[in-house]
Amino acid sequence: GAGVSQSPSNKVTEKGKDVELRCDPISGHxxxxxxxxxxxxxxxxxxxxxxxxxPDKSGLPSDRFSAERTGESVSTLTIQRTQxxxxxxxxxxxxxxxxxxxxxxxxGTRLTVT
Amino acid sequence: xxxxxxxxxxxxxxxxxxVAFNCTYSNSASQSFFWYRQDCRKEPKLLMSVxxxxxxxxxxxxxxxxxxxxxxxxxxxxxxxxxxxxLCVATGYNFNKFYFGSGTKLNVKP
Numbered sequence: 025g026a027g028v029s030q031s032p033s034n035k036v037t038e039k040g041k042d043v044e045l046r047c048d049p050i051s052g053h054x055x056x057x058x059x060x061x062x063x064x065x066x067x068x069x070x071x072x073x074x075x076x077x078x079p080d081k082s083g084l085p086s087d088r089f090s091a092e093r094t095g096e097s098v099s100t101l102t103i104q105r106t107q108x109x110x111x112x113x114x115x116x117x118x119x120x121x122x123x124x125x126x127x128x129x130x131x132g133t134r135l136t137v138t
Numbered sequence: 139x140x141x142x143x144x145x146x147x148x149x150x151x152x153x154x155x156x157v158a159f160n161c162t163y164s165n166s167a168s169q170s171f172f173w174y175r176q177d178c179r180k181e182p183k184l185l186m187s188v189x190x191x192x193x194x195x196x197x198x199x200x201x202x203x204x205x206x207x208x209x210x211x212x213x214x215x216x217x218x219x220x221x222x223x224x225l226c227v228a229t230g231y232n233f234n235k236f237y238f239g240s241g242t243k244l245n246v247k248p
Binding site: 055057059065066067069072074080115117126127128129130131132 | 172180181182183184187225234235236237238239240241
């Protein structure tokens with residue numbers, strides 16, 4: 025993924041627990057996106073960060089989901105009180121600047137809620 | 139209606155065949171366009187951008203038809219290694235948001 029790393033690569037958690045997923049972006053890529061991909065499904069946009077601007081949170085499915093990013097550094101996606109339907113691969117992607125340029129994806133975190 | 143729509147397939151073709159995928163987009167997802175490839179249990183990777191005049195990269199040709207609001211991907215001389223899911227992607231008005239289609243699955247058989 026051109027240097028985008030995510031951790032953990034796999035996470036199994038019990039229903040009701042909180043989880044935190046991490047994305048380490050490529051230096052200099054100001055735009056950062058989080059997506060969710062359920063098994064056999066397409067990518068579902070969750071949230072977008074662009075530099076120090078207010079994030080676009082329009083894709084977050086509920087208030088149990090939140091994300092943070094400080095400047096152009098690491099981002100964390102937090103899911104509180106996990107539910108079984110949260111089971112999916114969570115992908116982080118970065119872009120040099122908005123949609124003019126392609127996105128580079130990290131390998132994803134596979135979350136399983138039991 | 140979703141911003142970007144694709145035929146999910148699967149498209150099952152023999153090696154050497156030519157195969158084409160189409161993807162339609164909405165007015166809210168109509169700025170820049172890409173095709174991504176996603177292998178099973180892997181992250182998506184850029185295959186090619188789509189330019190207004192159409193563009194070619196080896197065996198792959200991408201076309202944009204703004205009048206009918208669709209983009210296409212043509213793969214010539216299919217290889218076994220082309221088997222993957224192909225994602226159509228468009229960006230929104232402010233180029234902030236990438237809209238992904240659900241993907242078209244291609245199986246190239248020997």
